[in-house]
Amino acid sequence: xxxxxxxxxxxxxxxxxxxxxxxxxxxxxxxxxxxxxxxxxxxxxxxxxxxxxxxxxxxxxxxxxxxxxxxxxxxxxxxxxxxxxxxxxxxxxxxxxxxxxxxxxxxxxxxxxxxxxxxxxxxxxxxxxxxxxxxxxxxxxxxxxxxxxxxxxxxxxxxxxxxxxxxxxxxxxxxxxxxxxxxxxxxxxxxxxxxxxxxxxxxxxxxxxxxxxxxxxxxxxxxxxxxxxxx
Amino acid sequence: xxxxxxxxxxxxxxxxxxxxxxxxxxxxxxxxxxxxxxxxxxxxxxxxxxxxxxxxxxxxxxxxxxxxxxxxxxxxxxxxxxxxxxx
Numbered sequence: 001x002x003x004x005x006x007x008x009x010x011x012x013x014x015x016x017x018x019x020x021x022x023x024x025x026x027x028x029x030x031x032x033x034x035x036x037x038x039x040x041x042x043x044x045x046x047x048x049x050x051x052x053x054x055x056x057x058x059x060x061x062x063x064x065x066x067x068x069x070x071x072x073x074x075x076x077x078x079x080x081x082x083x084x085x086x087x088x089x090x091x092x093x094x095x096x097x098x099x100x101x102x103x104x105x106x107x108x109x110x111x112x113x114x115x116x117x118x119x120x121x122x123x124x125x126x127x128x129x130x131x132x133x134x135x136x137x138x139x140x141x142x143x144x145x146x147x148x149x150x151x152x153x154x155x156x157x158x159x160x161x162x163x164x165x166x167x168x169x170x171x172x173x174x175x176x177x178x179x180x181x182x183x184x185x186x187x188x189x190x191x192x193x194x195x196x197x198x199x200x201x202x203x204x205x206x207x208x209x210x211x212x213x214x215x216x217x218x219x220x221x222x223x224x225x226x227x228x229x230x231x
Numbered sequence: 232x233x234x235x236x237x238x239x240x241x242x243x244x245x246x247x248x249x250x251x252x253x254x255x256x257x258x259x260x261x262x263x264x265x266x267x268x269x270x271x272x273x274x275x276x277x278x279x280x281x282x283x284x285x286x287x288x289x290x291x292x293x294x295x296x297x298x299x300x301x302x303x304x305x306x307x308x309x310x311x312x313x314x315x316x317x318x
Binding site: 104108 | 248250253302
């Protein structure tokens with residue numbers, strides 16, 4: 001399976017993603033500069049974390065209009081997998097592939113931590129490697145990770161089981177105490193209705209090599225490749 | 232083609248939390264201004280553009296705001312247009 005990792009000015013997690021897909025998973029991976037618009041050779045597009053275009057105006061607002069993102073939208077519309085991590089998640093909401101928006105953290109601080117997450121749905125190519133209700137620990141690092149959507153959108157996300165990861169306690173309890181950034185519904189990651197587009201604020205690519213202190217992010221990438229090979 | 236200048240105001244929708252506003256409010260309270268109520272922080276953008284008419288300029292600005300300058304999911308916007316002397 002061939003991965004593309006979109007590289008924007010200001011992206012800083014692009015190489016971390018490529019380390020996982022290329023070096024750990026052994027999959028061909030192409031770094032795609034934001035000015036490129038050809039993604040026809042790739043199976044999976046990853047929109048990485050960082051501060052694309054300096055996060056100017058709003059996080060992800062400018063990146064949305066780059067040629068590479070226009071091609072990513074086409075890729076997603078064809079039903080192929082698109083993964084947005086952190087700033088990548090913000091970009092996917094700005095470009096309209098995922099509903100809602102990510103706004104400033106509730107408590108006036110940038111959060112850099114490792115936090116427990118409850119896996120809400122495992123019948124996706126992204127999460128088939130986890131068990132239902134499993135609590136995993138992934139790093140988060142963001143200042144604007146507070147998920148917001150209007151009530152109707154939230155109800156729709158719940159009804160369609162589009163909420164994939166929620167901030168939780170280690171015991172899987174989902175409450176205000178485990179809500180680090182004020183996200184509505186403790187939302188840490190969502191998918192589109194079809195399930196081929198996933199966006200999440202936590203960093204699975206930073207938890208895919210034991211040397212970094214955790215490997216709970218690895219099943220996400222492994223199950224993705226497995227699901228696609230099987231398909 | 233006539234030139235126009237636009238002043239664009241982007242504000243957070245009332246339902247969206249504004250922690251930056253809360254932080255500034257607490258800063259003002261430290262200055263002694265305990266009489267200041269909730270603060271909402273928005274953005275102010277100035278630009279000039281060329282267009283066939285004021286209506287055309289207004290239409291273009293509306294699209295710019297809806298697609299880039301503001302995010303309608305979390306923000307409202309309004310703008311004022313002014314005709315500049317034709318170059």
